Amino acid sequence: MSIVNKFTVRRAEITVAVVLALCSIALMTKSAQNRITWSAEENMGAGFLPFYLSLGMLICTVLTIVKFILKKSPQSKDTSAFIDPEAFKFVSVTLISLIVLVFTIGYLGIYFSLIFFLAFYLRYFSEKSISFITIFSLTTPILTFLFFEWLLKIPLPQGISEPLFYPVYDFMYGKITMPIKMIFIVLTIFLPTALVLLINRFIK
Amino acid sequence: METFGLLLDGVFTSLQWFNLALLIFGCLIGLFVGAMPGLGSVNGVAILIPITFIVPPTAAIIFLAAVYYGAMYGGAISSVMLGIPGASTAVATVFDGRPLAVKGEAMTALTAAAVGSFVGGTVSVILFTLFAPPLAEVALRFNAPETFALMVMAFATFVGLGGDDVPKTIFSILIGLALSTIGLDLITGKPRLIFFNIPGFLHGINFLVLAIGIYGIGEMLWTLEETKGKVQMSKLSVNMKEVGRAFGALKKTLMAMNIGSFLGFFVGILPAAGATPASLMSYGITKQLSKNSKEFGTGVPAGVVAPECANNSASTGSMLPMLTLGIPGSPTTAILLGGMILWGLTPGPLLFTQEPEFVWGLIGSLYIANFFTLVLNIALIPAFLMVLRIPFAILAPVIFVLCVTGGYAPTQSLHDVWLMLLFGFGGYVLRKLDYPVAPAVLSIVLGPLAENALRQSLILSDGSMGIFFDFASKPIAAIIMYIAIVLLIMPAFGPIYRKIFKKSPSKA
Numbered sequence: 001m002s003i004v005n006k007f008t009v010r011r012a013e014i015t016v017a018v019v020l021a022l023c024s025i026a027l028m029t030k031s032a033q034n035r036i037t038w039s040a041e042e043n044m045g046a047g048f049l050p051f052y053l054s055l056g057m058l059i060c061t062v063l064t065i066v067k068f069i070l071k072k073s074p075q076s077k078d079t080s081a082f083i084d085p086e087a088f089k090f091v092s093v094t095l096i097s098l099i100v101l102v103f104t105i106g107y108l109g110i111y112f113s114l115i116f117f118l119a120f121y122l123r124y125f126s127e128k129s130i131s132f133i134t135i136f137s138l139t140t141p142i143l144t145f146l147f148f149e150w151l152l153k154i155p156l157p158q159g160i161s162e163p164l165f166y167p168v169y170d171f172m173y174g175k176i177t178m179p180i181k182m183i184f185i186v187l188t189i190f191l192p193t194a195l196v197l198l199i200n201r202f203i204k
Numbered sequence: 205m206e207t208f209g210l211l212l213d214g215v216f217t218s219l220q221w222f223n224l225a226l227l228i229f230g231c232l233i234g235l236f237v238g239a240m241p242g243l244g245s246v247n248g249v250a251i252l253i254p255i256t257f258i259v260p261p262t263a264a265i266i267f268l269a270a271v272y273y274g275a276m277y278g279g280a281i282s283s284v285m286l287g288i289p290g291a292s293t294a295v296a297t298v299f300d301g302r303p304l305a306v307k308g309e310a311m312t313a314l315t316a317a318a319v320g321s322f323v324g325g326t327v328s329v330i331l332f333t334l335f336a337p338p339l340a341e342v343a344l345r346f347n348a349p350e351t352f353a354l355m356v357m358a359f360a361t362f363v364g365l366g367g368d369d370v371p372k373t374i375f376s377i378l379i380g381l382a383l384s385t386i387g388l389d390l391i392t393g394k395p396r397l398i399f400f401n402i403p404g405f406l407h408g409i410n411f412l413v414l415a416i417g418i419y420g421i422g423e424m425l426w427t428l429e430e431t432k433g434k435v436q437m438s439k440l441s442v443n444m445k446e447v448g449r450a451f452g453a454l455k456k457t458l459m460a461m462n463i464g465s466f467l468g469f470f471v472g473i474l475p476a477a478g479a480t481p482a483s484l485m486s487y488g489i490t491k492q493l494s495k496n497s498k499e500f501g502t503g504v505p506a507g508v509v510a511p512e513c514a515n516n517s518a519s520t521g522s523m524l525p526m527l528t529l530g531i532p533g534s535p536t537t538a539i540l541l542g543g544m545i546l547w548g549l550t551p552g553p554l555l556f557t558q559e560p561e562f563v564w565g566l567i568g569s570l571y572i573a574n575f576f577t578l579v580l581n582i583a584l585i586p587a588f589l590m591v592l593r594i595p596f597a598i599l600a601p602v603i604f605v606l607c608v609t610g611g612y613a614p615t616q617s618l619h620d621v622w623l624m625l626l627f628g629f630g631g632y633v634l635r636k637l638d639y640p641v642a643p644a645v646l647s648i649v650l651g652p653l654a655e656n657a658l659r660q661s662l663i664l665s666d667g668s669m670g671i672f673f674d675f676a677s678k679p680i681a682a683i684i685m686y687i688a689i690v691l692l693i694m695p696a697f698g699p700i701y702r703k704i705f706k707k708s709p710s711k712a
Contacts, residue, residue, distance in 0.1 A: 009637070012636070012637060027382060027397065034389075039667060041667075044659060046396055050382055053381050053382040054378075056378045057375055057382065067371070075638065083636075087428070091429055091632075094604075098421070098625055102625060117604075121601040126595055128598070136598070144605060152613070153258070154257075155616070156609060157612070
């Protein structure tokens with residue numbers, strides 16, 4: 001964790017300012033692929049605004065760097081750690097798990113990815129029992145499915161798990177009366193809880 | 205009289221069962237997000253906006269305005285009980301709310317906060333009703349140059365009144381504007397800033413991606429770092445005797461209520477200000493003017509009432525420019541404004557004539573929401589305390605799930621979810637280094653509107669920028685532009701002022 005301690009606010013300030021300056025230059029270069037001139041006859045080129053906005057960004061980052069060199073900003077004098085090691089664990093694990101979540105959504109689909117994400121996250125950070133984590137990790141994707149796919153009619157990505165949902169769609173849009181559908185929804189929501197309780201009883 | 209009739213229509217619109225149900229639901233969610241440390245109105249509205257696509261715009265705005273409103277009430281709960289502001293708007297509530305709770309008078313603090321919020325909300329919504337129609341009438345005469353000048357003033361207010369590092373504030377404004385130019389150019393039809401030829405950039409960057417990234421993911425990372433899951437809850441006894449005593453203590457807070465309500469409303473109208481500076485300012489002024497100013501900070505009800513009045517009043521105030529001018533008065537209203545565009549409405553004064561049901565439904569709902577939130581707030585205090593005991597490790601992943609699904613739903617593209625993660629992390633790092641993030645969100649919402657107004661103005665003037673500074677032909681645009689310039693150069697005079705009056709920055 002010593003690297004975390006050594007990365008001070010001061011160091012972060014200059015690193016971020018330099019990265020932002022480079023990004024501004026990249027934006028200017030990209031904008032210049034379109035016409036960046038402007039005259040009464042030709043009107044404004046498509047690249048004019050993005051180019052000058054990024055130029056403005058570059059000037060701001062240069063000013064931040066100048067303030068840093070002259071030690072005029074509070075961050076330029078701050079030699080405390082940018083993030084303390086304990087908090088670093090929270091932030092980095094959260095970020096990595098989110099990246100893995102979005103990455104797996106493309107392959108496994110959102111619902112299965114959420115199960116793994118929630119199970120991992122709760123196991124890592126909370127002190128809850130395995131039963132609680134299982135119920136929570138299974139119920140949340142079910143509620144997400146019902147809310148988005150049924151109520152809002154917004155399909156979420158399903159990746160390779162898509163064929164598994166065909167029977168559910170058949171049921172959702174089939175000729176089944178609403179009360180039976182509602183009973184099914186309620187049963188589905190409580191299914192994980194019932195399963196976990198049953199398994200617990202069986203193991204005991 | 206006409207206004208009264210329209211207001212009555214609006215009240216009836218918001219009392220329709222569907223709208224009323226959404227309003228109460230919105231108040232509850234608002235109270236919840238306000239009470240949770242790390243979540244405020246802006247986070248709640250940003251995360252929830254995608255789910256409003258299935259209801260009509262009037263119902264959607266009533267729901268989101270109720271969330272906004274409820275969050276202003278709810279912020280006080282964690283400020284008092286945990287000593288951690290539920291949202292930045294409730295920072296000033298901690299100053300006296302927490303000491304009251306430590307002294308064992310938590311109920312007094314919570315009642316003072318709820319009543320203060322109610323008074324601030326009521327005064328501001330009356331002022332809103334009085335000011336909105338005439339302002340909208342004036343704004344109806346605005347053309348592209350005036351609209352552009354107004355938007356420049358909105359950006360300039362952040363620089364002049366924001367109080368943050370000036371280059372960093374301007375950077376934040378410019379990056380928001382630059383992000384808003386990504387996609388197809390509306391005039392020439394040419395693609396702009398399509399990085400690595402990824403097709404996802406062709407449809408531009410939806411403001412929600414940035415808003416959910418910064419206020420959902422970024423804010424959660426920030427809160428995880430700040431709290432690390434450790435919170436200390438105060439003890440609270442809830443009974444009628446305590447509530448009665450708490451109301452008795454409010455007799456001496458009349459001045460705080462007045463200052464908070466009126467100051468909050470007018471500060472809320474300013475584009476850069478919003479509820480946070482309004483609450484801090486009204487706390488400061490009430491303290492200065494109070495006979496017992498030395499007692500402030502040790503736990504006096506007036507110290508809770510002033511900021512709570514102000515933050516509710518400012519939240520209503522910030523909706524005034526949003527509805528009448530199409531300029532948001534706070535980050536939350538910036539997101540609401542973006543929502544209006546998504547719902548197919550054109551923000552601005554025309555709303556009053558073209559969509560009266562929407563406008564007056566919203567105004568009417570503010571009256572109703574104010575009442576319901578007060579009742580729900582006091583009645584559900586024990587329930588909110590239970591919610592506050594939920595470990596952050598459980599709440600955080602649920603919010604992440606909402607962010608990921610909310611980021612995906614509007615465009616149904618994983619590309620946007622990746623961008624949201626990037627903005628979330630970027631926003632978190634930048635915020636840690638004191639880059640203000642609210643101007644970026646405001647800019648990405650206003651960017652396309654500002655660009656349109658600029659280019660239309662330049663077509664009108666044959667490419668001359670003089671159109672914005674010509675008192676003879678465009679007096680309103682010129683006045684607004686000069687005010688914007690004054691605001692832009694104002695920070696440069698800070699050091700000179702201090703030199704003349706020999707004040708050190710820390711003392712000033």
